[in-house]
Amino acid sequence: MRLYVSVPVISLCVLLITGCWDRVEVNDMAFIIAAGVDKLTEDEIEVTVQVFIPNPAASSGEGGTGQGNVYTVSTKGSSMPDALTELQKKFPRYFSWGHAKAYFFGEELARSGMFDNFDFLFRDIQPREQANFFVCRGTAKELLESQNDPNTYETLIKLSQKPLIQSATMHDIEEVLNGESGAFLLPVANKSKLISNQTKKTILTIEGLSVIKEGKLACFLTQEEQMGIRLFIHENLGRNITITEEEAGGKVVIKIITTHLHLHPLIENGIWKMTVELELEADVVQNSTHIILADGTDTMKKLEEPFDKKIKKILRDTLQQLQTNQKADVLGFARAFHKKYPQEWKQAKGNWNAIFPTMDVQLEVKTIIKRPGISNFPYTNMQSR
Numbered sequence: 001m002r003l004y005v006s007v008p009v010i011s012l013c014v015l016l017i018t019g020c021w022d023r024v025e026v027n028d029m030a031f032i033i034a035a036g037v038d039k040l041t042e043d044e045i046e047v048t049v050q051v052f053i054p055n056p057a058a059s060s061g062e063g064g065t066g067q068g069n070v071y072t073v074s075t076k077g078s079s080m081p082d083a084l085t086e087l088q089k090k091f092p093r094y095f096s097w098g099h100a101k102a103y104f105f106g107e108e109l110a111r112s113g114m115f116d117n118f119d120f121l122f123r124d125i126q127p128r129e130q131a132n133f134f135v136c137r138g139t140a141k142e143l144l145e146s147q148n149d150p151n152t153y154e155t156l157i158k159l160s161q162k163p164l165i166q167s168a169t170m171h172d173i174e175e176v177l178n179g180e181s182g183a184f185l186l187p188v189a190n191k192s193k194l195i196s197n198q199t200k201k202t203i204l205t206i207e208g209l210s211v212i213k214e215g216k217l218a219c220f221l222t223q224e225e226q227m228g229i230r231l232f233i234h235e236n237l238g239r240n241i242t243i244t245e246e247e248a249g250g251k252v253v254i255k256i257i258t259t260h261l262h263l264h265p266l267i268e269n270g271i272w273k274m275t276v277e278l279e280l281e282a283d284v285v286q287n288s289t290h291i292i293l294a295d296g297t298d299t300m301k302k303l304e305e306p307f308d309k310k311i312k313k314i315l316r317d318t319l320q321q322l323q324t325n326q327k328a329d330v331l332g333f334a335r336a337f338h339k340k341y342p343q344e345w346k347q348a349k350g351n352w353n354a355i356f357p358t359m360d361v362q363l364e365v366k367t368i369i370k371r372p373g374i375s376n377f378p379y380t381n382m383q384s385r
Contacts, residue, residue: 029054030093033070033150036140037080037117038106045109047083048074048141052150053093070148074141080120097124101153102132103170104140104189110210110217118215122174129171132157134189135210135217146191146202159206160187166209166229180334180345181352183213185229188220213328219321228318231259231278231311232331250288252303254369257281263336267344272355274333275362280311283371293372300369307367315363327357 034050054068075090077083088095103121105114134156136143160167166185176184190207193200209226211218221229264275284293284300293299322328334352338345348355 028093029096030091031096031099033099034102034104034144034147034153035100036104036106036136036144037109037114038139038141039109039112040076043078044076045078045080045083046074046076046141047080047087048072048144049084049087049095050144050147050150051091051095052099070150072145072148080117081124098128100128100131101157102134104134104136104143105186105217106140107135107137107217108139110135110212113214113216114212115215118173118177121170129169129174131170132160133168133170133173133186134160135186135212136189137207143189143191143204147204152204156189156204156206165206166233177215180338180349181329181356183211183218183328183330185330186210186212211322211326211328211330213326218326218328221321224314225318225321228314229330231280231315232261232276232318249290251286252284252289252291253286254282254307254367255285257283257370263332265333265337265340267337267341271360272337272348273360273362274336275364276315277364278311278315279366279368281368281370282307284369284373287373300372304367304369307369308365311367312363312365315365319361319363323357323359323361327353329356333359 031052031054032049033052036048038046038048040046049072051071051073052068053071073087073091075083075087077086084095105117109117157167159165165187168184168186173184176182186209188207188210189204191202192205194203195201208223209221209229211221258281260279262277264277266273266275287293291299293303322330329352333356334345334349338349
């Protein structure tokens with residue numbers, strides 16, 4: 001009886017002992033916290049990684065200030081896995097991707113195509129799906145070499161997650177590449193100077209948005225086009241839009257509080273059409289005209305029409321860039337048609353790149369100005385003092 005009981009107990013102990021046979025100790029690991037890829041030639045790329053080397057000896061109990069060191073190293077290869085293999089040969093520690101927070105694609109590489117690099121990152125089991133992707137002006141190597149603080153990337157990611165930007169995680173990119181249009185947006189990272197205690201410091205910041213089509217950088221969006229994108233796809237913007245009324249002798253600035261967007265796809269006699277209905281609620285945050293807004297009349301109501309025209313122009317110019325120039329649907333039009341017309345979409349999806357640029361798009365904008373602000377004096381009174 002004792003023999004029968006001891007056999008499973010011994011077997012369990014053996015399993016527990018062998019459970020950590022392939023574990024790598026912290027002393028033998030190098031944690032990749034960011035990586036960048038640049039194009040050198042048609043057949044060669046350069047991969048730059050920023051690596052954190054932990055220092056177990058520096059513990060908080062001993063009063064140590066540093067927990068490790070950050071190193072930036074680069075290597076060349078015919079592909080991203082090839083370059084990383086060469087890099088690993090030069091490093092005594094094993095690379096770990098589990099802490100990688102950001103991946104940067106240099107401008108030239110992004111224009112030539114990022115599919116190969118996406119494919120490697122999606123297939124490899126180590127990179128985490130919540131890591132963020134960025135396109136950068138110039139080279140990714142130069143951008144990474146300007147930083148030595150691992151917390152930099154956490155700040156950059158938080159900036160990209162703000163409502164006025166458009167963050168893109170690895171998981172997000174996987175979804176859109178398998179989606180209806182295949183086009184998407186990536187935030188643009190760039191360097192910026194910051195003065196702290198009279199010392200200049202280089203930090204990373206979000207410069208704007210880029211359009212990616214078929215895995216390639218199609219264009220960088222202008223400030224106005226970025227505003228158009230945000231009006232198309234975001235709510236609760238909290239963004240100032242300025243319009244000048246020449247006859248009123250100044251400016252009225254409204255702050256958008258909420259937006260409600262509705263896409264109305266229509267297929268009529270084989271012709272694909274889209275109506276975009278946008279309603280905005282806003283408050284006046286600056287009035288440098290002689291107009292008194294809260295005078296008991298419908299003055300604010302009269303201001304809504306010029307704002308409608310201004311916002312419609314922003315949307316139209318954005319559509320011109322996306323529909324005519326880039327032929328890249330990042331606005332969700334394809335998804336709307338797929339949802340309303342699943343059978344028609346099944347037959348036409350392979351031809352979407354031809355349908356989208358020629359589609360008739362009608363814009364309907366309604367601006368509702370809610371509040372005039374707390375002040376009620378005309379600007380001309382201030383000018384006369």
